Amino acid sequence: MNLSRRHLLGMGAGIGAAALGLSACGNDDDNAGAGSNTGGKEYTGPKVSLNLWNGFTGGDGDIFKKLVDQFNTEHANIAITVATYRWEDYYAKLPGAVSSGNGPDIAVMHMDQLATFAARKVIAPVDDVAKALELTEADFAPTVWKGGLYQDKRYGIPLDMHPVGFYYNKALLQQAGLDPNKPPTNRSELEQALSALKGKGIQGFWMSPFQFTGGMTGYSLVYQFGGSLYNDDATRATFNSPEAVEAVSWCAKLVADGHSPANVGQDADYLALKSNKNAFNVNGIWQVNDLKKSPEIQWGVAQMPQLGSKKSVWANSHNFTIVQQPRGADGNKVDGAKVFINWLSQHSLDWAAGGQVPARKQVLEDPKFKDLTEVNTLAAELPDAAFPPAAPGIGDVTNLFYTAFNEAVLGKKPVKQALDEGAAKADKLLEDNRKKYGT
Template identity: 85%
Template sequence: MTAISRRRVLGYGLGLGAAALGLAACGDDANDTPQAAGNGGKDYTGPKVQLNLWNGFTGGDGDIFKKLVDQFNGEHTNIAITVATYKWEDYYAKLPGAVSSGNGPDIAVMHIDMLATFAARKVIQPIDDVASALGLSESDFAPTVWKGGIYQDKRYGIPLDMHPVGLYYNKALFQQAGLDPAKPPTNKAELESALGALKQAGIQGFWVSPFQFTGGMTAYSLVYQFGGSLYNADATKAAFNSTEAVDAVSWFTKLIADGHSPANVGQDADYLALKSGKNAFNVNGIWQVNDLKKSPDVQWGVAPVPQLGSKKAVWANSHNFTIVQQKKADANKVAGAKVFINWLSQHSLDWAAGGQVPARNAVREDPKFKELAEISTLAAELPDAVFPPAAPGIGDVTALFYTAFNEAVLGKKTPKQALDDGVAKADKLLEDNRKKYGS
């Protein structure tokens, strides 16, 4: 995906509650599926099946994904995958109705923070048998990503990748401020020292975006780094107004008052300023690596997000494969879908070139992955990835944190007041979600 188009994922989880209503009974006959000609994903020996796959890869990653699907189709004479691609927000809004009417896909690529919502409404089906038949376990994947595919003790997603945020920096501005471009900051003291040097050189070094992309994702990371959390342990209450969370947001927003960022930064202006030599630091997604490679005149680097608090933590998301519920189950189609999911997981090295960290350990350990220097650098953040809890409708609730952060950055409210107000709304929505989704 391109840099600017990534903000389309602001639609993740938003407005999906109403669309998903009425699906609780959809696909209940899936559990009565007869045995198919296959063994849970290792191979498929039955009659030829035509499978529809939906995804939201509308940018350069979509071209890579389609090439992989073509390769799979060429290697499997009895399984044919047809790909349908939509903008992510359109895709998530369209999927529940399509499944309810019997026109849904067989396979759906889904972000990890959406699994619980669609599992609760039985849009997707449990796939524990895929993992067990293939002998897959947590030891085969990054633990954070593997655990994120579970809802109510059942697995609904097989992870393909993880895409975290990282610290991008402008090497030319480093040199202008007398900083070593080979040594990006790794902690709070080093970052604050660098910002001081940049300020002395007349450079506003860290532009604070009030939008989810990318200021909100930075604040999300800092809340956890400072020892806080967005939710309590069972996600029944919001917790992003804790002392730790307030301290994190206050530190970040104070960069504006201290002259390290202009006020009222526009959408994507922080990233564009990095590219144009006006902003030294930008916490942004791994997907920007390939975009920056298209600008040979920009001297840049990328590193893990510095540890500014008591522990390491970063915002991240993950693409997972899911198998969609059907009004009438077809065991052969399900068996064929499992073969495809397993195959693409094993062939995710090519996918990494599109700006993703492979979830599968064996792929990340491949010497060829190490050659993807920038992607490999951010793969070090895998243990630090913090995903939202597996609760239905959690995307709507997390959006309230981003709204509160926006109000704090724009000076509409103090950080504490903004976060307090956000938590009050979040707690109400969490209660409403429990009633809506029956959890």
Template identity: 45%
Template sequence: MGATAGLLLLGCRGEPVDLRAQAAIAAGGSRGYAGPAVELAFWTGFTGGDRPPMERLIARFNREHANITVRMSVTRWGDFYQKIPAAVDSGHGPDVAVMHADQLATAAVRRTILPLDEVTEALGLGAGDFSETLWSAGVFRGRRYGVPLDVHPLGLYVNRAVLAGAGLDDAALPRSRRDYLAALDHLKRRGIQGSWVSPVLFTGGLMFQSLLWQAGGQLFSEDGARAMFHAEAGVEALSFMVELIRRGYSPRDVGQDADSIAFINDRNAFLWNGVWMINTFKAVPGLRWGVLPVPVIGAQRAVWGNAHHLVLPRQPGAGAGHRRLQAAVVFLAWLSEHSLDWAAAGMVPARREARESAAFRRMTEQAIFAEQLPAVRFPPAIAGADAVRASTLDLAVNDAVLLRATPREALSRAAREADALLAGNLKKFGRAL
């Protein structure tokens, strides 16, 4: 498919829609918006503790912009990604939306969102405003589709009460594989299972991905044609998790969120979980906790991360919504500039100036998560890869952690199934590169 044809399609009434033309119109919003009053639909999946901070930001934006009113619609993320393609195709999609970095490729090949190269150029945004890692995560097949709002990696939460009760102080906080195992062995001798291993994606699957990258592995080949998670690096990563269970450092059959509940109840010392747990733990009376970068278990520093990106969904018709497109860019740019305020949701702001500010450094826990940014690895920009991972790799991690199969057996079986699904994706979406 040629470059021009790849960005042309029919709108909900059959008119041709040129995504690049819409993006060029939107770029005009870099100069502000002085037209008649418009109302923008803003869709997100911020259903939890991240919702109030975003609502406060929107209220502030609305106060500061007399001719633009933003209304946020909130849907659970799983439903959000089901809903938005159909809504855009029917001409009833939002003007601005938030998507995770690992969803941009799929949304791009479905023509759900606009390419933003002209928009970011007009706004004067580049890697220097964020970081190379964050900035490049918004690119698919050489075009930009998202502007990063935040980054949310895993970290290692530590229960200080559990450690103190076992006679461990800050000198025992683990930074390496040896430190980690030594602390867990010490805890075990005092009857404490100190690192509960979850069999589900949140958080066992994310722990596995971190360990996979630490061991030098990858999830899929760069072109999206083959699974790679079953190679020796993957076996090594999953074997480490299983060994924590077999050594008695973790209970068997840990249920969904049971690792976090045990942490809150002073029964679990170390928890691999995301930055989104900061506000949850702060709200627990009497909980004594802290956070560290995840320990380096493998040969190199690496940690799973994802990022919320601001996107502009395709609008219906060739000439429809010009004013809203420009107003949408005003809102997008304003939110990006205020990413420090968004850090109140427990996120690491994407903008470099926000991360380097004194105000952010006073956000102790978020600042520790931010230290990991050079080591953050995002899921690959491969259309449909998220669904492939969920139906193959996540099940393999589950089987191995529940001791139903060896790591090698579980990963090999999942890789065969993933390869078949990836072959179907190649026919539907084309290669990632």
């Protein structure tokens, strides 16, 4: 996938709350997701046309459209029309489109946006979909399944999980006298490798000050070091805890110790990996397919090294949602939507080829998935995913962590000061969100 992928994942953060600063978009019927047919296992009603919105503008978009075409071919009485927008435009556009009656029937949404759009009644509960399809937590990784809940109701049926992974340049490791097939797995091994690389004049771990992907590295390490970004009920930011300060300090120290240039530009860390200047890069699973397009690069990808007391990684997840309709739900359309959601979920092995970890366990256990070597490697991180809490507007709050991380890595402020000031702003925004969303 191209580098603009950073705009396609998590760009709801910082957009969702702003876009939703308006009256509730849908009706007040909590049963807006209820249909009148067979609950998603099959659809035998009159032909329905459904609009589906998504933000898959990269290579995954081609795969997604092919799957939709296949579904349409197999279902003569359901016609899915796909509309694709950049994620940042998508989340801004959706509320107004729904309130005016011009929204989609089905919407793909990141996990960290579900609570925001549920609170504004843009999307409908889908508990009945899960029940009719006999889907339970046992069918998914617990973290992914629970991420679709808001106020004890289900708003998302998970399709995938996309974590960060640990990419490494084999040529540079070999140049430093290291085993190119054994990337570091813990803090000691990583720091020893960085010393060996530095001895050969190689800056081995370029630390980006931006969310994509230095901030995601810092996010992962906060949890690895025993901290978290928020307290249990997401009423207070905790990303200035001693554990968080230690995690971000480790990232900032890469610059101070000469393992990273100062002021690394957006995507420069990844480009340096590809051009044999940077040995290690924490980046998203979506870069697997991009690297495969460059056979001249000697690279590998592994699970994120465990630098702290436990394993943890930044991750997000795409979920299917059913959109509220201001003039009430059409039962036949809702039933058709359920059939599509179930069908695509069952075909998520094909979706995995786009660089995503399937959410359903039966697909993860499919021998054909094992053949997707790199994606399968990062699938092992699924139990360690550190998803943000299901709180409306949480994306905007998490952005304040990324801003503080940026200030710390660029040396604009001491690490603790940057995180203290960011957490104070986050606490204020969390309070404002509780008032805004009535939670």
